[in-house]
Amino acid sequence: MPVFLDATSPDFEQSFTALLNAKREDSPDVDATVADIIADVRKRGDAAVIELTNKFDRVSLTPDTLRITDAEIETACTQVSAEDRAALELAAERIRAYHARQLPKDEQWTDESGATLGWRWGAVSAAGLYVPGGLASYPSSVLMNAIPAKVAGVGRLAMVVPAPDNVLNPLVLLAARLSGVDEVYRIGGAQAVAALAYGTDTIAPVDKITGPGNAFVAAAKRRVFGKVGIDMIAGPSEILVVADADNDADWIALDLLSQAEHDESAQSILITTDAAFGRSVAEAVEKRLETLERAHIAGPSWRDFGAVITVPDLATAAALTDRIAPEHLELCVADPHALSDQINHAGAIFLGQWTPEAIGDYVGGPNHVLPTARSARFSSGLSVLDFMKRTTLSHMSPQALRAIGPAAERLASSESLEAHGLSVTARLRKLND
């Protein structure tokens, strides 16, 4: 059973805090193993990558077969049905259109002192995309990571995807092709992350690595951070639905289950202004769990971490939402825009009853890589900006230096940084000659 909370009950604060702080995931500590793997790849390069991959994935790679050839990708793509291909193409097109709007603008201006200031954005030269193998090998994740990189202007995008027992998902390769991925390697785990970060004879190093993975991949990304950039380390998925009584309980139940079915550690929460509706949704969830293919995953998630919270009004719903800072937020109320305006912290908001969260996972356009574990308080979903960086620009005219240089001299002196001050003084002296 999920927990049922009532925001007006005297012990609510205590129960809600417990819900917020519940530890949902026990990541195994694989850091020492991962450190060894990275050191091995740095030392032995391809040989280490191949040895580890052959062992973990039960395959027989050689340096010549590390990379998946264009011909292999072509062949795999022909195995995809026309319907699946059309769906993937629609998704790619919509994701590209959304992310193209995120491209930031360069700026430059001259201020009243005569200083010309500004910044410009540039793309990361090379990026690496980790794609899990096996069950969690999602073509949608390839689109969501690769398209922003290519829209940003990343010149070289290398993807790694393990092929345990030589099985590869043709849809993943088609997604890579539709996204413009430049190179694909059939490797995975910490060794693949190390190869992307440090390079081997076969794989040139990249500057930024994104994409989801298991505990080994997460630990490897943490370890190579600094040498390369990484995206966030994602935790288990979450959804918060705020719904009034004027909804179909079954729809809301399915929305909650669409996160719960990802992972036993996923969390689905309903906040409703109507306690009876909350009970109906919980009943609808149980009913759906009777037949759902992934009930063995969604059931434990819902029972261990699910919650139904009754609130007296939508203002309370907004306040609780900010404390949860959900990854996905669905607003199924009469005026979802008004409620949205009251909320500060959420990764993605889905407005109204015709916008199930699953639309956002695939074809809506916005990115589905979103901040989990309350990190929407301080971070954002993946975007074009994650594959770009900004260089600031300053140009002083002689008169600008004359105008603001003395203040710099003064501050350098107050910080006892003499050479800083002298670098200005020497120039001002020339100007005042």
Next chain:
Amino acid sequence: MPVFLDATSPDFEQSFTALLNAKREDSPDVDATVADIIADVRKRGDAAVIELTNKFDRVSLTPDTLRITDAEIETACTQVSAEDRAALELAAERIRAYHARQLPKDEQWTDESGATLGWRWGAVSAAGLYVPGGLASYPSSVLMNAIPAKVAGVGRLAMVVPAPDNVLNPLVLLAARLSGVDEVYRIGGAQAVAALAYGTDTIAPVDKITGPGNAFVAAAKRRVFGKVGIDMIAGPSEILVVADADNDADWIALDLLSQAEHDESAQSILITTDAAFGRSVAEAVEKRLETLERAHIAGPSWRDFGAVITVPDLATAAALTDRIAPEHLELCVADPHALSDQINHAGAIFLGQWTPEAIGDYVGGPNHVLPTARSARFSSGLSVLDFMKRTTLSHMSPQALRAIGPAAERLASSESLEAHGLSVTARLRKLND
């Protein structure tokens, strides 16, 4: 002696690679100590913070004196000279004007399917700013961290600054006041970072922590990352100057020394098209080191990590610059804008001989918190965006769901995520009734 390299010599590639990979900093491994400190603060709150601070800083704080009162700040501010205050005010005003231009725009549009999409930006609710005590207690760093936070719209900005032996820099407190810092606490070290991240009875927790610090502070920031956001972990400072022979060797020497004087691990590199000019600069550096107050720091930095590289042309200079991806880049050449356009990776560019890097440290306007250790390949200097996060917005009309829903159903099915598909199917069924 710094190294002298010639880009046309046969062994250049090897020497340049060695220069790029030189390890300049041996951070002590304080992670275990820091883990204990954080655990202690989480358990005992203020008591732990006070105990540790009293020990490390040789002070006698109580819960009542943890926070620096407004009256104390006022009194400290009166100790600042009118000239210092004017310089700090000019710096604050220019930094604010520059960063105000970084405020991102919200977007919303309706596409041809009938889907309304967009995003909006919001500020982090509460941020914490770490300011080192003692010698490295720089008022300019307070401005550079606090002003972007306040421009972003951060509601509550809490600053921590240790006061070893009860000594506090009045300029730091004035900078805090000019920047709009809301709370100041006289604590430092890993215990201050832990207090900001987890909160104590006296200090409410924040969502994001920025600011420089020693190895303990850096390790603590790494450890609390995830619970809160952090800025980058900065390494020792770096400058690369690209200069032709038409420059004053002494000016360039001072620019190189203005980074070298920060830290024995700092790195100053000159790339020049004229070998004789390179030698003149090296001589000017030695001459300045004879009298420079911080020669005991700048000297070892220059001798151990400094470099003078001669190149045959500016195109080579641009290519080498991209490989160095310097934190600070000064372009002292006839057409600095043309050269700048050839360069992809740098934290901040200073164009022309009238723009010494020190201007950017204080009064230029752009931020002086910049990516070090080649991380300008994938990351940017501190900005307003570091204190904001983006929420994506999606709203489907019934016709939009009818248009794109089937593709989502198809992809959900291909990923074996049944509830995802059903959440769309249930709604489409209603629409098609």
